Amino acid sequence: MAEKKFTIQSFKNAKKQGRRVSVLTAYDYTMARLLDQAGVDCLLVGDSLAMVMLGYENTLQVTMDDMIHHTKAVARGNQKALLIGDMPFMSYHVSIDEAVRNAGRFVKEAGAHAVKLEGSQNVADKIRAIIKAQIPVIGHLGLTPQSVNAFGGFKIQGKDIEAAHRMIDDALLLQDTGVSAIVLECVPDLLAKKITETVDIPTIGIGAGVHCDGQVLVIHDLLGLYPDMRPKFVKTYDTQAGRVITAVKKYIEEVSSGQFPAKEHTFAMDPQLSSKL
Ligand code: KIV
16 A cells, blocks of 8 residues: 555666556546545546546547546646656557657646556657657556457457567566556556566556456446446456445435425525525
């Protein structure tokens, strides 16, 4: 649990000390405040906001402006966690200049401490340039959702031996570019273990088993707020969707019956004034 600020340096210390890192997504001020208060190490403004906040089918349509808007809100609610902004699809693919400029927006406009982006060889030149601009980068391998069309769906990655070796090489390349940690998504647990033992930087797993140096979950999945998709790797610690519906049904009933608002929710008028109304 984060008692003091978790910084980019804390990743290295955590791996050295064998202390597992907790990461959760957040997209707004109120949730960021609660998660930070609970002591999570890192808040990720994931491009998953496309799905869980904006209702898109996948993450591809979310824009830089959407991401900046939500990252600013999370920054206002955060005090101690490391705040990571997720670079959206096509914000770092076209050119090195554009990648650095967009990464800079997360830090300068929105108050992020680091950015995350997907890929390895295909974006290594962009990662190096962003790090050269003094912006820490988190890598992301395995089921990288921005490649959903190239993968032909949301599928576990690294299942055959060639793909597994390629992923180990990709992790080593990411380490060489200078990334501070690597997210491993939907990867068989023993491959994640091998990568975790091979690199000096922490691995943060999501659907990658227990051997990673840390874990990340989408907050809507953890709270049971997004029933549209429930991957095998998600543990729902609460079932809030049902509780929200029950509470709202009660509100509708009480509005309809006149039970709400009651006296305690009402501003009374001075009787002398009300007689003159
Ligand atoms: O967008 C996101 O929420 C992510 C995490 C699930 C790693 O990339």
